[in-house]
Amino acid sequence: MTVPATSLLLFGATGDLARRMLLPSLFGLASDGLLPEGLKIIGTARSALDSAAFRDLAAKALEQFVEAERRPPATVAAFLARLAYVPLDATKTDGFAALAAEVGDPGRLAIFLSTAPSLFGPTIAGLAGAGLAGDGARLALEKPLGSDLASSRVINDAVAAAYPESRTFRIDHYLGKETVQNLLALRFGNVLFEPLWNAAGIDHVQISVGETVGLEGRADYYDGMGALRDMVQNHMLQLLALVAMEPPARFDPTSVRDEKVKVLRSLRPITAAGVAAHTVRGQYGAGAIAGQPVAGYADELGRASNTETFVAIKAHVDNWRWKGVPFYLRTGKRMPGRLSEIIVQFRAVPHSMFGDAGMAANKLIISIQPEENIGLTMMAKVPGLDRDGLKLRAVPLDIGMQNAFADVRRRIAYERLLLDLIEGQQTLFVRRDEVEAQWTWIDGIRAGWTETTMPARPYAAGNWGPAAAIALTERDGVSWHD
Ligand code: BG6
Numbered sequence: 001m002t003v004p005a006t007s008l009l010l011f012g013a014t015g016d017l018a019r020r021m022l023l024p025s026l027f028g029l030a031s032d033g034l035l036p037e038g039l040k041i042i043g044t045a046r047s048a049l050d051s052a053a054f055r056d057l058a059a060k061a062l063e064q065f066v067e068a069e070r071r072p073p074a075t076v077a078a079f080l081a082r083l084a085y086v087p088l089d090a091t092k093t094d095g096f097a098a099l100a101a102e103v104g105d106p107g108r109l110a111i112f113l114s115t116a117p118s119l120f121g122p123t124i125a126g127l128a129g130a131g132l133a134g135d136g137a138r139l140a141l142e143k144p145l146g147s148d149l150a151s152s153r154v155i156n157d158a159v160a161a162a163y164p165e166s167r168t169f170r171i172d173h174y175l176g177k178e179t180v181q182n183l184l185a186l187r188f189g190n191v192l193f194e195p196l197w198n199a200a201g202i203d204h205v206q207i208s209v210g211e212t213v214g215l216e217g218r219a220d221y222y223d224g225m226g227a228l229r230d231m232v233q234n235h236m237l238q239l240l241a242l243v244a245m246e247p248p249a250r251f252d253p254t255s256v257r258d259e260k261v262k263v264l265r266s267l268r269p270i271t272a273a274g275v276a277a278h279t280v281r282g283q284y285g286a287g288a289i290a291g292q293p294v295a296g297y298a299d300e301l302g303r304a305s306n307t308e309t310f311v312a313i314k315a316h317v318d319n320w321r322w323k324g325v326p327f328y329l330r331t332g333k334r335m336p337g338r339l340s341e342i343i344v345q346f347r348a349v350p351h352s353m354f355g356d357a358g359m360a361a362n363k364l365i366i367s368i369q370p371e372e373n374i375g376l377t378m379m380a381k382v383p384g385l386d387r388d389g390l391k392l393r394a395v396p397l398d399i400g401m402q403n404a405f406a407d408v409r410r411r412i413a414y415e416r417l418l419l420d421l422i423e424g425q426q427t428l429f430v431r432r433d434e435v436e437a438q439w440t441w442i443d444g445i446r447a448g449w450t451e452t453t454m455p456a457r458p459y460a461a462g463n464w465g466p467a468a469a470i471a472l473t474e475r476d477g478v479s480w481h482d
Pocket of ligand 1: 143211230231369
């Protein structure tokens with residue numbers, strides 16, 4: 001289904017995500033003429049606003065989150081004119097009629113649910129009851145899609161009762177990031193890497209996602225989830241799947257997602273017997289980030305907690321291609337920097353005619369944040385007359401994304417995802433079987449933690465997790481790329 005929507009219905013329209021990301025993204029698309037002509041954006045939430053008040057809220061969000069030079073008044077006014085608002089208590093079915101009336105023709109409708117998961121069920125029932133789930137309606141859902149396999153199935157069943165999979169768009173905003181898509185271009189648009197992209201050519205893979213922020217006022221949500229479920233279950237496993245998948249035949253929703261799900265199902269279960277050797281849990285204590293003192297997690301929370309704010313995992317993909325290749329994953333809050341990157345560590349040359357002479361195996365560094373870049377370390381000869389023997393040094397062969405595409409504005413991940421939703425392109429959305437494979441693996445780890453009462457080890461804010469995270473790789477003779 002690739003008919004563009006004529007209405008976009010935003011649930012949770014007054015919330016943080018809407019103000020920070022969704023409205024600025026829609027504005028970015030509108031100002032570049034990328035939204036379908038006449039697309040109406042209808043916000044809804046519990047707050048008793050009218051359309052004028054919602055436009056004010058949107059105008060403030062744009063002032064706060066879009067650079068001044070990108071919002072000329074006429075463009076802002078044209079965008080705000082698309083907006084309407086209908087207040088709604090999603091737990092009561094009677095309000096949905098007013099929403100349907102505002103939508104008008106429901107034949108080309110995109111819906112974005114950015115609400116508490118407890119509202120997914122009643123919202124979907126209300127939408128269906130009001131005739132907003134017909135053939136032309138697509139539904140996008142923001143995480144968290146449950147907190148384990150069982151609860152995710154409840155949500156997915158409620159969705160499936162009204163919207164078939166072909167019209168369901170599960171968001172993982174990492175898939176909207178430019179460099180994440182670039183990983184596909186790199187792997188499948190170049191002949192260079194594929195012959196080496198396996199256990200014979202690759203020693204190990206590291207995926208790190210570090211954040212400097214702490215709880216950010218999300219205590220209720222975060223303390224119930226922890227880093228494993230907040231970050232690994234979704235974003236990190238999607239990155240792993242893109243690194244590890246077989247080449248899809250086409251860049252289309254079925255081909256790409258079929259290959260990802262095979263990887264996710266091949267993840268070796270980590271059970272109680274393996275959690276101590278393969279996982280590390282951590283929780284930040286007081287420390288400093290960029291020279292500024294910050295409080296510990298329990299202080300921010302106001303009570304003691306065993307929730308992990310850091311997790312490191314040694315994972316394996318049990319298939320032919322990846323036999324014996326560890327995938328080291330780590331993510332945490334209050335790390336020294338905001339950094340998302342994938343490191344592909346190639347194997348050393350089989351025989352070095354130079355002796356060790358500074359030899360280091362090639363490394364592909366895919367930086368997602370803060371800057372997008374792709375670099376490959378190569379061995380080069382250090383210039384000189386080599387009277388004491390020839391010396392080699394690893395030098396970066398850099399794609400230099402910033403310079404290569406200097407004239408192209410980098411889009412927020414949500415710009416891409418919202419446009420794909422509006423146009424009905426599902427490739428960058430997560431399919432139900434993927435989500436379930438992700439939860440299956442994560443639930444196994446959590447069961448292992450519970451069974452072994454594995455504690456969250458302390459680390460001082462501003463560090464890459466507890467010392468045990470270093471030991472996790474050092475035991476294999478591997479160092480984290482810092
Ligand atoms: C969200 C998590 O999914 O991703 C947050 O819930 C996290 O805890 C965020 O901060 C990170 O996203 P990004 O795009 O800033 O790396």
